[in-house]
Amino acid sequence: MTSIGIVGSQGRMGVVLAAAAAEAGAGHCGIDKGGDIAGLAARAAVLVDFSAPAALEATLDACVAAKKPIVIGTTGLEERHHWLIDDAGRDIAVLQTGNTSLGVTLLAHLVKEAASRLDADWDIEIVEMHHRMKVDAPSGTALLLGQAAAEGRDIDLARCSERGRDGVTGARGHGKIGFASVRGGTVAGDHDVVFADNEEMITLSHRAENRMIFARGAVKAALWLIHRKPGRYTMPQVLGL
Structure with missing residues (x-):
């Protein structure tokens, strides 16, 4: 069973991401602040991060080291975060968006x-x-x-x-x-x-109407991203737009 790694698994989005993963027939594992991000990247087939901008750099480093793709739904990103995402995209598949619906x-x-x-x-x-x-x-x-x-x-x-x-x-x-x-x-x-x-x-x-729409979209994007080559991807590509 494909396992989706959830960064911030006990947060508002983390809880519904777990439910959406189960709904899609995928397994899931997760960590919260202070957790072992390297271990999560090693266990999961793909990561989903809706946590906080401050955590993104460490998460990207762990994904690159483990060669695992990641969906980033965290908002409030600054220009330097996008530089980090671009850099990670040279080694892994990354999908970043302001909304996964x-x-x-x-x-x-x-x-x-x-x-x-x-x-x-x-x-x-x-x-x-x-x-x-x-x-x-x-x-x-x-x-x-x-x-x-x-x-x-x-x-x-x-x-x-x-x-x-x-x-x-x-x-x-x-x-x-x-x-x-x-x-x-x-x-x-x-x-x-x-x-x-x-x-x-x-x-x-x-x-x-509720956060489940974002979680379902993120899970769909994560499962789509697993077999993609390194690069930076978008939600329209997931829908074939």
Whole structure:
């Protein structure tokens, strides 16, 4: 039986990842903070990490040493983390994403398509809401959707995004991609991508009812990744998009 190694197995995502692995007929093993990451990498066929950015470097080192692939769903990553992921991808298969939901993966595909066909006169705004305990904003999913829109427009998201408006900010920038973050309650994740022009508006939405959707997508990605060559992979590839 294929064994999936779960980094942060007793966390909110770790528990549902274990349930999703069992649902898919896969075995699972796991560790938590301070656990033996090298031992986990040695035992498992593939690792899944939704833990914390601070743990990622050690996890990648263990995977490279054991020649095991890894799915990374941790959000709040910085530029240096992506350098580490790129470096690991020379030796192992790595799939990193801001959201492992299959529905969100398809939504990002639709956002990119819409952005490519609607010119810059259509304003793009991304609104996301999550539970009160979420520590990063915008969410990894919001950034993923923003990147999809930017790729559709062939623009640089870092240069063309607007965030955290407060006070007298002036008019909205033409061609910019706006982000708004809302926090409260126990919301698993709601995302709206709004395309607004004069007198008409299109909204593409996704609602996450519980974390199991992310766990199922992560398990599907992990099982898909096992036999891939070294490199950096994406969720759209898992769906054949």
